Amino acid sequence: MNDPVTWAVVGTGAIARRFCSDMRHSRGSRVVAVASRDAARARRLAGAVGPGVKGDTLDAVLADPAVRAVYVASPTARHREHALAALAAGKSVLVEKPLAASAGEATEMAEAAARAGLLCMEAMWMRFTPGLRAAKRLIDGGRIGEPRALDAHLSYPNAFDPKSRLFDPALGGGAHLDLGVYPLSLAFHLLGSPSEVAQTAVRAPNGVPVAGGLVLAYPRAVATLGFGFLSEGPNDAAVSGSAGRLRLRAPFLCPPSLSLKTWAPSPPVRAGDQPDDVSIPLARKGLRGALPALKALARPMRERPIPTLYVGSGLQYQVDHFADLLGAGKQDSDVMPIAQSIEILAILDRFSETLSDPR
Structure with a gap:
């Protein structure tokens, strides 16, 4: 087993607190410091984490030799600044x-990490949860045949507030960056890079996207993705293939279970093929007439449930992966490559540019 990794957390917001809480479930990594512009706030969170945890300004925490890795949990607009300082x-x-906040900033961070010989990874925690790992294994193992379609939606209601970080473009606000990055990353993870991308959105009065959709085209598949702040969405996902369908129960970020349905692959349709039977079935009366509806009700029962239980809220799984990479001396992740993070941001950049004109 590798030596435990000692962490500093930059930020004191909700995600930073969640990270500190989930670190109790990691294989050995631990938080030793918290950094914030407000040292008093950093000390309060550090005290909640446990005795001996340091709370101070970013410069003071980064100068501490006891810190080996840094988790940047500040607003999106400050990710570049804080990551470059840590590197x-x-x-x-x-x-x-x-x-x-952009592909350009992410590229700068990747180049700085490469020059320093250090690891820089996006905390796309969903890729490391038990449910997503199981889904990836099933799909890559051919259990649903060749993937043909992905449908994923992530939406949580948030009332428009121009002062909130969720709606302030200067802080990296917008549903596309806060929520849309998840289904987009899911599509890249399960299907790879698309050949074409189409997008649309609903915008707040200040022009920030509050809901939207993306359609990703592949040579033999399509991904239909939705996200937004307007309402509570289904927040699940489904991957359909030539020989089956896999559902990721809500929330697909960390699904508590999957469900799998398989069938025999359909034979290819050749030009000129015509069905032999063109008869019209006779109408059925009474209970027999309800058979189609009863069969439809029974369809979900044909899906095999696959429990994918997790502990905490799931953030610790990415930490364990990160620790393994450090222990192996690696400077990039095979699960969340930094080049793919940049490619995803390039799509979101174009999304934002398309929406920047209020006409």
Whole structure:
């Protein structure tokens, strides 16, 4: 087993507190410091984490030789600044999603990590949860045949407030960066890079996207993705293939279970093929007439449930992966490559540019 990784957390918001809580479930990593512009707030969170945890300004925490890795949990607009500072101090960094406010900023972070010989990874925690790992294994193992379609939606209601970080473009606000990055990353993880992308959105009065959709085209598949702040969405996902369908129960970020339905692959349809039977079935009366509806009700029971239980809220699984990478001396992740984080942000950049004109 590798030596435990000692962490500093940059930020004191909700995601930083969740990270500190889930670290209790990690295989050995532990938080030793909390950094914030407000040292008093950093000390309060540090005290809640446990005795001996340091709370101070970012400069003071980064100068501490006891810190080996840094989790950047500040607002998106400050990810670049804080990640570059940590890398300059010789610390590897795990950066909360999205990796940066733009693909250009993310590229700068990747180049700085490469020059320093350090690890920089986006904290796309869903890719490391038990449910997503199981789904990836099933799909890559051919259990649903060739993937043909992905449908995923993530939406939680948030009332418009121009002062909130969720709606302030200067802080990296917008549903596309806060929520849309998840289904987009899911599509890349399960289907790879698309050949074409189409997008649409609903915007707040200040022009920030509050809901939207993306359609990703592949040579033999399509991904239909939705996200937003307007309402509570189904927040699940489904992957359909030539020989089956896999559902990721809500929330698909960390699904408590999957369900699998398989069938024999359909034979290819050749040009000129015509069905032999063109008869019309006779109408059925009474209970027999309700058979189609009863069969439809029974369809979900044909799906095999696959429990994928997790502990905590699931953030610790990415930490364990990060620790394994450090122990192996690796500077990139095979599960969340930084090049893919940049490619995803490039799509979100174009999404934002398309929406920047209020006409």
